[in-house]
Amino acid sequence: MSKGDDNRTPPAEGPPDAELVRRVQQGDAGAYEDLVRRHHARIYGLVYNMTSNREDAEDLTQEIFLKAYRSLSRFQGRSSFYTWLYRIALNMTINYRKKRNRKQALSLDEMVGEVKTDPAYTRLHADESPFRNANISEFQKKLNSALQSLSDKHRTVVVLHDIQGLPHNEIAKIVGCSVGTVRSRLFYARQILQGKLAEFAP
Incomplete structure (x- = not known):
């Protein structure tokens, strides 16, 4: 991971993403919970603005983090974890949108x-x-x-x-x-x- 990648990662308290990823790959599930807490809001925001549906966004965000966890053993750090996670989120969201046959209006209270x-x-x-x-x-x-x-x-x-x-x-x-x-x-x-x-x- 390059220094530039770290600079683009959203500011966060605690160990850098790379350290948390290393811990997860060594079997520390708690470190992944830290990564989820750190990036959940932005990933949810991405999915929500792509789907315009709160329930879909909540479900899809959970699936994204689950898929990322299952795939993390293969993550080699060629990009930042942040970029890698966004790619997964974007691909899953676009695939979901392609399968969805209807468009739902965005409720103002959401x-x-x-x-x-x-x-x-x-x-x-x-x-x-x-x-x-x-x-x-x-x-x-x-x-x-x-x-x-x-x-x-x-x-x-x-x-x-x-x-x-x-x-x-x-x-x-x-x-x-x-x-x-x-x-x-x-x-x-x-x-x-x-x-x-x-x-x-x-």
């Missing part, structure tokens, strides 16, 4: 708050915005619908970059493409979202 970081949402709340009194719940529904309309590869980069805040180079490692491809997909996805949400723009 929103985890990331949508409020969206520039369009921010503009709606700004004092100087003519849309400050607009129907926010309608906007939230339209935003989710727009995100769900994106292909898996485009929705993935929006969720990872715009919602979860991962840098382009980390996303490239997770999805297995070049940084340029990540930027291109992100640009295309944003163009689509802006078009679908044009009615809410100031």
Whole structure:
């Protein structure tokens, strides 16, 4: 594992991921519980924003960590544990979405708050915005619908970059493409979202 990988891992108290992984591989199940606690929120956030369904996200997140635990003996540290775990989560979530025949609307009381970081949402709340009194719940529904309309590869980069805040180079490692491809997909996805949400723009 390179030093750069460690720098991209979310800040956490306690031993570094690499140390916890080594302990797990030596039979310390408790060390894996530490890894789960450390990364659960972000993996759940990824799955939730990809599926827009709380129950699906909870079940799938459990399956992801179970699969990772069963596969950890083969983890060789060529990437950070964080990147490796994200790859598993992303692959399982995309496979799940492909098998799902229906799309479910995002219930407003299930929103985890990331949508409020969206520039369009921010503009709606700004004092100087003519849309400050607009129907926010309608906007939230339209935003989710727009995100769900994106292909898996485009929705993935929006969720990872715009919602979860991962840098382009980390996303490239997770999805297995070049940084340029990540930027291109992100640009295309944003163009689509802006078009679908044009009615809410100031």
